[in-house]
Amino acid sequence: MVFSSTIFIFLFLPIVLGIYFLLKKKSRNLFLLIASLFFYAWGEGLLVLLMMSSICANYVMGMLISISHKKKNSSATKLFLVIGVLLNLLVLAYYKYIHFIIENLTYLGINVEIDVSNVTLPIGISFFTFQSISYLVDVYRKTVKGQQSIVNLGMYISLFPQLIAGPIVRYVDISKEIEERAITPELFKIGISRFIIGFAKKVIIANNVGFIADKVFGAPVGDLSTSLSWIGTLCYTLQIYYDFSGYSDMAIGLGKMFGFNFKENFEHPYISKSVQEFWRRWHISLSSWFRDYLYIPLGGNRKGIYRTYVNLLIVFLLTGLWHGASWNFIIWGLFHGFFLIVEKINWIKLSPKLDVLKRIYLLLVVMIGWVIFRAENLEYALSYISRMFVFTDGSYTYPYLFLNTYTLSIILLGIVFATPLRRILVAKTTQLSINNIWVLIAERCFYLCLFILSLLELAQTTYNPFIYFRF
Numbered sequence: 001m002v003f004s005s006t007i008f009i010f011l012f013l014p015i016v017l018g019i020y021f022l023l024k025k026k027s028r029n030l031f032l033l034i035a036s037l038f039f040y041a042w043g044e045g046l047l048v049l050l051m052m053s054s055i056c057a058n059y060v061m062g063m064l065i066s067i068s069h070k071k072k073n074s075s076a077t078k079l080f081l082v083i084g085v086l087l088n089l090l091v092l093a094y095y096k097y098i099h100f101i102i103e104n105l106t107y108l109g110i111n112v113e114i115d116v117s118n119v120t121l122p123i124g125i126s127f128f129t130f131q132s133i134s135y136l137v138d139v140y141r142k143t144v145k146g147q148q149s150i151v152n153l154g155m156y157i158s159l160f161p162q163l164i165a166g167p168i169v170r171y172v173d174i175s176k177e178i179e180e181r182a183i184t185p186e187l188f189k190i191g192i193s194r195f196i197i198g199f200a201k202k203v204i205i206a207n208n209v210g211f212i213a214d215k216v217f218g219a220p221v222g223d224l225s226t227s228l229s230w231i232g233t234l235c236y237t238l239q240i241y242y243d244f245s246g247y248s249d250m251a252i253g254l255g256k257m258f259g260f261n262f263k264e265n266f267e268h269p270y271i272s273k274s275v276q277e278f279w280r281r282w283h284i285s286l287s288s289w290f291r292d293y294l295y296i297p298l299g300g301n302r303k304g305i306y307r308t309y310v311n312l313l314i315v316f317l318l319t320g321l322w323h324g325a326s327w328n329f330i331i332w333g334l335f336h337g338f339f340l341i342v343e344k345i346n347w348i349k350l351s352p353k354l355d356v357l358k359r360i361y362l363l364l365v366v367m368i369g370w371v372i373f374r375a376e377n378l379e380y381a382l383s384y385i386s387r388m389f390v391f392t393d394g395s396y397t398y399p400y401l402f403l404n405t406y407t408l409s410i411i412l413l414g415i416v417f418a419t420p421l422r423r424i425l426v427a428k429t430t431q432l433s434i435n436n437i438w439v440l441i442a443e444r445c446f447y448l449c450l451f452i453l454s455l456l457e458l459a460q461t462t463y464n465p466f467i468y469f470r471f
Contacts, residue, residue, distance in 0.1 A: 001042045002164075002466055003195075003250045004202045004458060012039065017257065029155045029178065032258065036160040040124075047122045050091070055154040057087055058132045062153065065139050066146030077140060084136040088129045095122055100325030124164040126322055128157050130289055135171040137293055144172045152178050161254035165247045165466055167265035167285035174260055181259030191256030196447050197422075198249025200454045201242040205417075207461060208410045210239035215399040217374055221383040225394035229387045232399070233367050236374050238414040241270065243467045244283070270418045273358035275339040275365060286322070290315050308344065313337045323373070328381060332372045339365050 061084030216232025269281035320333020375381035
């Protein structure tokens with residue numbers, strides 16, 4: 001069940017919201033837990049048992065860590081943390097990487113007699129395992145107290161707004177709201193508006209440009225012209241941003257409807273002037289997770305320049321691997337890590353007056369990286385990238401059939417709204433609507449029209465995947 005589906009919008013969400021507000025506050029967490037497990041089981045079937053097992057295991061390990069803290073038994077505390085983290089990582093490794101591991105062992109001539117043909121990737125496993133690990137580490141660090149209620153912890157781990165594709169919500173950030181939260185009309189209104197914006201980003205922009213990107217990347221590289229290869233790259237660059245940020249917007253909006261304030265996950269990453277800045281703006285919940293739970297514990301930049309470089313490469317190797325069991329993702333992560341090191345070395349210094357060159361550099365790095373990310377294999381990725389710079393014609397022209405006035409307008413809108421323009425407009429509208437009822441009415445009409453337009457777009461297409469579902 002995806003957020004951008006009529007079943008979710010007109011059936012699941014209204015029913016869950018209606019029952020939620022009819023219940024007493026003390027029963028709402030239990031209901032959200034049940035609703036979230038149902039939401040997960042809808043698409044994953046019996047794999048919901050894996051989710052429930054994860055909840056139970058992390059609850060037990062969190063309690064054991066808390067008890068060891070009270071007894072001031074540091075060795076036991078550390079042991080329980082290690083066991084808890086390893087359990088989460090082993091589950092993630094088995095379901096997400098077992099095929100990749102066996103494939104590479106076979107390539108090296110090591111035969112492994114294990115039948116893994118029935119092992120499928122549970123949707124959202126990378127997100128809920130990372131949330132569980134952050135909970136255990138924060139309990140170990142005494143940043144938060146261990147959760148005494150398995151219902152509350154289960155609700156946190158399985159909470160359906162961010163369960164499938166993030167953002168990665170840390171327990172420490174919503175621990176108070178898990179215990180007690182207030183839902184005001186203003187917060188609920190903001191939640192609805194944010195959900196509509198994310199819905200529109202997904203079905204109007206991401207789906208349209210994604211369709212073209214798939215047609216381009218599905219063709220043999222030798223048949224592509226240089227111009228078409230760039231069109232495919234541009235469309236995928238827009239697709240992955242509006243697909244993922246759209247989902248994050250919907251998740252944040254849904255969270256507000258239920259009284260949770262999730263942190264932002266995107267801050268207009270394509271306006272960055274460096275790869276370092278890009279990762280402060282892109283998938284913020286993941287990059288900050290790796291920073292706080294891996295990079296800093298490894299020593300960060302406190303143990304000399306060369307150790308800093310090694311730490312960065314480790315973090316971005318694992319960032320790539322987190323995205324999928326493929327050498328493409330690993331190379332993509334190391335590709336970004338390499339440019340971060342280049343920026344640390346500061347080989348090239350440009351005047352602030354030449355910021356436009358920094359932005360062009362960043363976009364080139366990111367777009368080439370997205371080709372590696374999107375391609376089916378490394379051979380295709382390298383051939384595709386070379387095609388982008390050889391300036392040649394191609395025999396494949398099918399995607400041009402879809403580059404009509406409407407689609408080109410969508411691409412233009414995607415480029416424009418990748419900048420902070422929308423935020424500026426929203427800020428000005430909010431300021432004006434405080435004392436002007438007509439501006440407030442116009443704002444409501446805008447969101448209503450945007451929602452209807454998105455529904456019409458959804459009704460006329462069967463292309464509605466979420467890229468980050470498979471991560």
